Amino acid sequence: MKEFGTITLELLNGLASSLFLFVLTLLIALPLGLLMCFCTMSKFKPLSWVSQGIVLVLRGTPLMLQIFVIFYVPGILFNFQWPSMNTGWGWFDATFSTRFIAALVAFGINYAAYFSEIFRGGILSIPKGQFEAGQVLGMTKKEIFFKVILLQMVKRIVPPMGNEIITLVKDTSLANVIAVSELMFRAQQQLNKGLIWPIFYAGLFYFLFNALLTYLLKAVEKKLDYIKV
């Protein structure tokens, strides 16, 4: 029983890492994805091509490989070290290690690529008349996007976005390839000691968190139900 308690604490510690990675990835990937979407949709062709190329590479190669590359390559080529937290508060510094930061960067740009395509699909699905109505009413492109299109787009992309977000929760476990001490990493450490059950226990954590997310996404969908397009 005492062992169960310590392992629970250990896994909760890993869960905290995973959740930080999850939330911070979203905070990076959502705006960055929108920016990439604008670049891809830009009428200035070179920008669009570069952006499409980046999306192709990011979606076309394994996320695990990208994590490796982002963690190791800057050090090998430019002698660049990813920063880490140095607050002197042990738990905090250990959680936001250089490894964590490198993984966060990899997740951020990888998910931004996926999000950018979802955003693009969302924008393309809005009837042209909405843009034109904004135009003839004297709005700037920026105003049309943020005041007219954005919310209609959000309504339409909640389901595919939910898919990606739920996938992200589980994908955070990929960070263990560079030894970020997230949930799966800690469960695996127990496995290496010969304990099998913590890995299922960890699976339950992922599941419960995703069940909660599913519920929240449904609530968002319901909240946006008043917009009939």
Place this chain on the structure above:
Amino acid sequence: MSYFVVKSLKKSYGKSLILKDISFDIDKGQVLSIIGRSGCGKTTLLRSLNYLETIDSGEVYLENELLLSNEFPKKENDIIKKRIHYGLVFQSFNLFPQYTVYQNIELPLKLMEAKREKENLPPLLNRPIEEEIMDLLDKVGLQDKRDSFPSQLSGGQCQRIAIARAMALKPDILCFDEPTSALDPELTGEVLKVILELKEKFHLTMIIVTHEMSFARRISDKVMFMDNGEIVDYGSPEEVFNSTKERTKAFLQSSIL
């Protein structure tokens, strides 16, 4: 020179000429109806005037001010300044579904006032925005729907709101692109009645692309019949509807049957 003058407007998509050489003029307070078969270029003409399409050549003047030529302004702000001389009512209303009726009108008004303030221009309105909006809603007879969402309204009501919204920025010329074509037959009457009132009570200058022949005949000071990208007939309703030209006669006959 007349109030509103269009001089040899030309437009092509690839090799096909959509507008061949369109010239006409209207006076302040006049209503012009444009009739013709689908694909004759009448909607393209309206969209070109509203800066939704570029043109190949030609000029448009409003009170001697050059509004449109083939040199499209580079800066978005300059396009907006020219564009808001017009209001445009679309066939499919294009109300913003996430906003209430009131907010649909308020949004463009507020944004425009903010832009004007930034450029040290006098405000568009000299009274509270709410009074203005309620007045606009009164003009289309829908004050009681101010807090409804577009999805809760009938097509006819939506189009009336779209008309109120198009008038919000006080355009010099109000354009209609087949305003009743998307409506059930029993709903067209209420929309046409509103447009007729705009002429009779408020003497708005309007350009109406329409398939409603009897309506065009009743409301118009001038009627233009377009076919294949060119103006075949242009004159008073009596002149055009009693035209001796073969193409006009054939079109009018087919649209009555």
